[in-house]
Amino acid sequence: MIKELQHKIDLKTKPLGSLGLLESVALQIGTVQNSLTPCLKNPSIVVFAGDHGIAVEGVSAYPQEVTFQMVMNFLNKGAAINVFSNQHQIDIKIVDAGVKFNFEAHKDLIDAKIGNGTKNFLFEKAMSTCEMEKCFKLADDIVTQLNSTGCNIIGFGEMGIGNTSAAALIMSSICNLPLEICTGKGTVVSDERLAKKIETLKKCQLFHGSISDATEILQTYGGFEIAQICGAMLAAYKKNMLIMVDGFISTAAYLVASKMIPEIKSHAIFCHLSDEAGHKHLLNYLEAEPLINLKMRLGEGTGCAIAYPLIESAVKFLNEMASFESAGVSTKNIQ
Template identity: 60%
Template sequence: MPIHEALKQKIDFKTKPLGALGQLEDLAMQIGAVQNTLTPKLIKPAILVFAADHGIAEAGVSAYPADVTVQMVLNFLKGGAAINVFCRQHQLALHIIDAGVNFDFTKNEQLIDAKIAYGTRNFLHEKAMTTTQLQQCFEKGGQLVNAIANSGCNIIGFGEMGIGNTSSASMLMSCLTNIPLEQCVGKGTGLTAAGLQRKLTLLKQAQAKHANPKDAKEALMFFGGFEIAQICAAMLNAYENNMLIMVDGFIATVAYLCAKEINNLISSHAIFCHESNEQGHRHLLSYIGAKPLVNLGMRVGEGTGCALAYPIIQSAVLFLEEMASFESANISSKI
């Protein structure tokens, strides 16, 4: 019997009305199919947070100065950020990656050095990164996931930190989907209405400056961040390692969009954890036909949506394994 058919039969004969567990049933089907088993397991779950600076930040597209990227990485390392709290709560391994922060960190066993450069260049004036830098992003992102997969992990989530990265993500989203920038650009770290209008005006100028990229990799080179490119590569590598991929908010979903443009098969492994309060995320989720697990009005980034959704993913696996069937519980099924 094909695995999808066998999983559906197992789910339908649990002690509940047909379809009564809603989206949990879809999750159980997806996870069982990815692992090709009626008894899937979640092993050594991990979240990777990639941090990098953006040249576009110097144009004033964020409510916070670029220094906050460094300060937040230091906060991660001290265990004081939202993602630290939620990973401790749900016993998720947390890995912090310097993909391109404009700072020289002292050696720290909690910080993975994957620095490409001290931030991207300002895409208002030139391409954000070179071809070589993009290639390095893909190499480093893939290597990181290979190492984690080799430890036995089979479910991985991705978060980010980088002042200016909602501008980068908005540009990538618009050029890869043809959705107007007005629907892709949001308040990011909390811009005022005037700040939002300024951000949109600047990004339109950048869009007019660059020729339309021919594919996702060229789009990343034009407008991407080192953290976004590394997440894209890491997601592609996670698929190659047959890992479940937890997709966080706006930035991570744009990285997923880039990855899906490169390998459409990745969609079978992606679990969309939440819908963020950034307007572009809502439009992007609709564009790719994703149904996020929760909507808590969050816009923190950092992989927080992955950490909060993980117990729901666990529940999908556990009901499939532990919930009684009508036959085993000696309960009459539907007539």
């Protein structure tokens, strides 16, 4: 199928390779779907929210209650992810993976609460083995439900004060990179606070020592939302869905998933390069090429929503663009 797809791409009315990354994405999607005429159905973005025990150590400039306040903003359709998803007709669901707040029932809110935030990993593991396994189970259920509606492409966003700290520790531990490279400002606004953030995270690493197993690293430092994104990505891969990978936090979740099932990369489309400091190094480690770079670092799945029309364009040109033969256009002279 790969040879047939590449042949179809090459015979479109354009110079070879002139559509750049769109050609790579078209080839990838056709290969995943094993089709010369692939399609995107019911695109969805799921935003997982959770609180982090490490937030009490002052690693963020924002107070912890911003997590639940932003979830309310999502539900009221006032956030950036709502605007962009609505613009591109992408279904959006919000998941309470572990927010320190009790929400009333809402048609767009999925209750997958593990607890009122993770534990403070400065002193203990963020979650128990049982809690992490429950994250994976609930995430699998969410993806299974979406897939049952016909959805075959899914993106993952997140919200959680303190989650750039969790992602930095996951990245540092798995990639064996110093925290100074992995840690960015997140919601931290000053260099002084960034230095304090790095110092705090180094203490966490020292406390837990060297950990090599990716799932144990996730259990030690991850948030409930990060664990559920990881589990959801694995579930999407098993159901042969396309996976839109957002920014730094979602890529950290993907990093763990890729250590569990390396083949997941065949289904992953890296939507954008986040302006969060560690993301470019993480993408380099993964040998992943993002579709766009708009210097965004908002999270929420906004990179997925912004990049989706480009992914759609890759499918459109493959299916609808004329070939040299059908258009009666001469091909390049053979030298």
